[in-house]
Amino acid sequence: MSERVFWVGTYTGDAGAGEGVYRVRRRSDGALEALGLAAEAVSPSYLATHPVTDVVYAVREEERGAVLAYAAVDGRLREIGRRNAGSLPCHVSVTPDGGHLLVADYGSGTVRAVRLGADGGFEGEPAVADGHGSGPRIDRQEGPHAHATAHAPGGFVLSTDLGADLVRSFRIGEDGALRLAGETPLPAGCGPRHLAVHPSGHVYVLTELAGTVIVLRPKDDHGALEQVAESPATAEPAGGEALCGAIKLGEGARFAYTSTRGADVVTAHRVLDGGAGLAPVADVPSGGHWPRDLHVDGPWMHVANERSGAVATFRIGADGVPAPVGTPLEVPSPVCVVPA
Template structure:
């Protein structure tokens, strides 16, 4: 298998106990080495890597938020640029083609596309798409709250809006974000994160309803429809479940979710080439407040790393042939971890 390095994004200042972005290494036996602070940064709670691996992007999750680009070399990070974002940017990803960085601003409900140069550095000012709408949960859905984005096979950028109960579809054209469609999801569900299955279906984890939705493309990816809805956990759980993340694994045979409150990760078996999911096992996340998780997308030697924000740990799991994660040693102490991605 060989060693593999990872970046860990954290909360800092009043939001947490971290100092910025850390680097850890997974040894052959699955044990993570002690974290090294690679760069000081303000609440870099979500990270994304550039296509060449030598640029790392991070949100600056605060009320007057931003995004920061770092050059990565020798296990260290050097800031090479920044751009303003909306309030509380919480997620970003680089669509195929690497021409833009897509940012979801939770607080302001906006979505941004930041142009990138050939070297991965920021190359202009962001295109901004305003959010709109609200939901029935007055405490969480008083207005739009963009939360995540993912790329569909046809190049459409899909975004979740937790506040408006929408999955929105965009095309990036001539430097602008063009809205091509909006798909309502069950009222009060609060769509949070999403993945696009190789079979073409879109899987969305909802924070407020604690479910996983399966959406089928109807008009390309401009319009989708909900074709299945299942609980986010395999069985009854203690506490108030607040799902956080959803990731693919096992070559598309499994989907994994993390749920705060219950403090579990759940393995879901993928059925009918992505058209349905069946939750098969809830596994303690190795700490409190599991946020993002990373799953190695291999059929064999599959691993999972879970950022447990409230316990200041990153837990490691080995994934067996049945798709169920099994703890692989004690969790690693990392202050206020939120996101784990390969370096």
């Protein structure tokens, strides 16, 4: 398998030991090697790339947050645009057509859409959708906390709200506005964090506080969803201090993978019934401490272990279970790994 380059987002300053966005390469044998700092930035914890142009997007995760656009030129990232975000923006994603960037603001509970030009740069000011609601966990759910977005068939944008135990469905209007299409309540106190959309249309929601994966399916053509299944996020009990991190689909969508902090494992889940359910297969040590995001890279998987300062690589077996490859690569306070 040929080599591939990745961008790694990190925490900086008081939040971590990183200095910005780093560039790494996966060799043909799966091992990662450092290529250096690509751009100095303030806590670019989550990244996304444009589907057509060589543009990289990063949050600036702080109280007065922002989202930045970078042009990738000769292994470096050059800032080409910036827009204000809400408090503590923690996730970005790009619509499949490359027309909009979606930003989830954890602190303010807002979701915003930024129109993108043909060159991948920002056009106009963001459209903002406010969150609302709270949950029973007063330490984490005192108000809305938007955490991630994903893109579903029919042009719907889905967003998790950890604070309100909701998944919201939006449409982006021709004027760029985010219009609420529906809200799906989840079990009280579960704290939905990340989500992934299966090719069947089923939506897998990873809950940070309950340690489960909830499966939703479209209820109609207007954005409504309904719960059809729920399963543990780990194969073995993770313990009371565990906090789930990320969920991603494997190659061919026959398996899904989750990360769990505290327990410090990644878990392989078998996809059941054409996407309608998941069953945890095995927990594997994450290769470090406090695994955040993970990226499935064909037969490989890369896991960002924030607190141990390392990105670990795994080879995914025919049974769907990842096995560690080589020594984890030292990267200070890594949070997110995305392909260049």
